[in-house]
Amino acid sequence: MNGLTIGKIAKQAGVSSDTVRFYERCGLIEPAGRTDSNYRIYREEDIVRLSFIKRAKDLGFSLSEIRVLLSLSHDPGTTKADVKRITGEKAEKIRRKxxxxxxxxxxxxxxxxxxDGHGPADDCPILQSLNRESGGQCH
Amino acid sequence: MNGLTIGKIAKQAGVSSDTVRFYERCGLIEPAGRTDSNYRIYREEDIVRLSFIKRAKDLGFSLSEIRVLLSLSHDPGTTKADVKRITGEKAEKIRRKxxxxxxxxxxxxxxxxxxDGHGPADDCPILQSLNRESGGQCH
DNA sequence: CTTGACATTGGACCATGGTCAAATGTTTAT
DNA sequence: ATAAACATTTGACCATGGTCCAATGTCAAG
Structure with a gap:
């Protein structure tokens, strides 16, 4: 048999079979081909795509951001500036966070x-500060 | 009428009425008293508690952490060390994040x-790097 | 031939922190 | 008196990123 079963590419990419099926459901990867017995069957290129997703996820991209990244990477009209914009925006988001x-x-x-961390908490300044609006304003 | 309606304390604390009811459902605040017409009715102290929750949330505490904080703050056996441990652990979590x-x-x-951001993306180093496992390993 | 390891599907479920809608009742202002 | 602005309840739903289950089918090793 040439081609990989779902368990194999999943392992290669470092995700679970469930996750691969989930990505297919979400349209993040194309519906896989099938064997006669209805098993999903993958080619080497599919490992590449799946690993792309995994790496982007590890870089903090959400699945919808990854969707954009993937479509950019497959569109011949995409410019470097397009890609840079996405990664730059993401970097900015992370900086803000x-x-x-x-x-x-x-x-x-x-x-x-x-x-000071000693004694009963009835006069604990931390609790007091949470109870009064004195502390630094957030937002 | 002495006592505040849900809309009033919600506004005072900077949350929505829905959120107040949600907190009550979760057991984060005690079930409020009721008027004859079944409206929830609150006292000034309830603003304090609700604001406590709001401030803790703004500090990044999750609702379940806040639950702990609240129960500590109402238990006379609580020591300052107990409170410090919670906030210290939270600080550590945030540092890790x-x-x-x-x-x-x-x-x-x-x-x-x-x-460099110029030209078509077919040789974009960013996409290339996402496609190869060369880039820095995450985790 | 049997057993174990894999695959399939549909659908439920997890945590998080709410938000919204619909149908209905109450209060307040004009 | 009537309309606007509030309140009530139940229960569904949102996004995120999967995970887990049951019932069933397939494949490979011994």
Whole structure:
């Protein structure tokens, strides 16, 4: 038999068979060919595409962003600028997210420093601060 | 009438009425008292609790973490160390998340620098890199 | 030939944090 | 008195990214 079963490409790409079927359902990958016994059958190129998805996901792209990336990568009219825009926007999103988290972290650390960690919590400055609106405004 | 309707405390705390009812369903806030006409009725202290939830959420706590925080804050046996442990763990989680995102961001920026952004994408280094396993391993 | 490991399908379900709709009742303002 | 603006309930639904299940079929090894 030439061609891979779903379990094989799944393993190659580092995802589960369920996930491969899920991606097919979502239209992220083409419906696979079938054997006589109705098993999905894949070619080497399918590993490439699936791995593309996996790597992009590891880079923080959502499935819908990956869909765009994939369609760009298969459209001969796509320019480098198109691709760069997508990755640049994603980078910007991640930068914003990091900024948000950093702000939150700082607030949390400040809160943590207020409290010496000894004794009963009835006068815990952390709880007090959550109960009063005194603390730094978020948003 | 003394007491606030759901719309009023919702506004005071900066959430929607739906959200207040949702919090009640989840057990995050006690079932409110009722008027004769079955309207929920709240006291000033309820604004405090609801605002506590809102502020904690803005600090990145999940509802289940907030549940813990709230029960700690109402248990007289709670020590400052208990509270500090929760906020410290949360801070640590956020630090990890920031680290992850930073790693991803760096990979994305590297990818972005590979590409000059001019011309057709058929030889776009970003797409090429997503298609080959050469790029930096994630995880 | 049997057993185990794989495949198929449809559909339910997980967590998260709500949001929205419909049908109905109440309060308030004019 | 009537309309607008609020409230109630039940229950469905949103996105995200799958995971798990049962019932059934197929394939390969011994």
């Amino acid at each position: 990091i900024k948000d988290l950093t702000r939150i972290l700082e607030a949390l650390e400040q809160l943590n420093e207020l409290c | 920031i680290k992850d995102l930073t790693r991803i961001l760096e990979a994305l920026e590297q990818l972005n620098e590979l590409c």
